Amino acid sequence: MSHHLLPEVDRTWLRAVTNCFLIRDPQDVLASYTRKNHEPAAEDLGFIQQADIFDAVHSITGTIPPVIDAADVLRDARRTLHLLCKAVGVEFTDAMLSWPPGRRSTDGVWAKHWYAEVERSTGFRPFQQRNRQVPAKLRDVYDCCQSIYERLRAKRLQ
Template identity: 45%
Template sequence: MWSGPRNISTAMMYSFGNRPDCVAWDEPFYAFSLVHHGNDHPMRDEIIAADESDWDRLVARCTAPAARPVFYQKHMTHHMLRGWDRSWIRGLTNAFLIRAPERVLTSYTKKWSDVTLRDIGFVEQAEIFDMVADHLGSAPPVVDTDDILINPRATLTRLCEACGIPFDEAMLSWPSGPKPFDGVWAPHWYNAVWASTSFGAPPPEPPPLPAHLQKIADEARPYYERLRQYKL
């Protein structure tokens, strides 16, 4: 699953991770991105110390058989740095989780004020989508966060069908609190989803963004709209 941050990506991981036939992996390339891009993030040193940051070893694990039939990989698109071979992605079953950039930025800046277009992954998401679509000869599955929150059962059913797996009722709820597959960064970012036991109601329309954030949203909008036309 390819998304940027603050896209209910963790709730989606919890949804799939609650399936008895699924093993989940939280942001495999986070430490790699911190090491090779050098950006400053909360808990940066702890993440690098705890997680693998070697590209080849990460790719090998992403493409290897998992212990259960469904291997859910929660990928952040901006972790796929340019200059590194992304061709291995074609061997996965890929889906794309999108969200309006205004909503992403409103949520992101509640946790971390320093944000650029690159930090929210819209450009990289479109690049990966185009690569996968070219390989398949058709658009891969796309789901919009709003649709999941409005009707999780129907949207997840369509997503599972598109990915070639059966829908499971266990995907509609999960236990509250930390999960064994959470990344070490969870204490900073996951407090809201730890308090949840299911997908919440859609949030209200976000307030107008400050000018510097609206500029980023305007830059991200064409990439969002390009994928949105293919949503399930």
């Protein structure tokens, strides 16, 4: 959750950890977020912060950190997770493709607000292409987030 890493926090510690980035189409993010907050600012959605953190990691480490797109995970979870595991030096296992339903203690305080669908699931749902309309009042927010999404998407593992 990119917006939790505040700009004033020193980021040199990012060199000591393995960083990877999950991105999601801003239309899907807006559709989800506006169910709880009807008029979000671009900063509320985390794209700006995610790009800043991505750039910081790239600058600090000298390498492009792995990026995966949520749509790629839904289209082919096995392949996408294999690519991610290889990139971060973790062995892929089939256990990554399914899980028991219910809340987990590691979900954090926001789980009850955002994770109802995940808690009901036992695996990745199939990808569904959605052609969502962005309300006019959110067009500037969407445009800002979309340009960042496209920039990071160009770096995604394929």
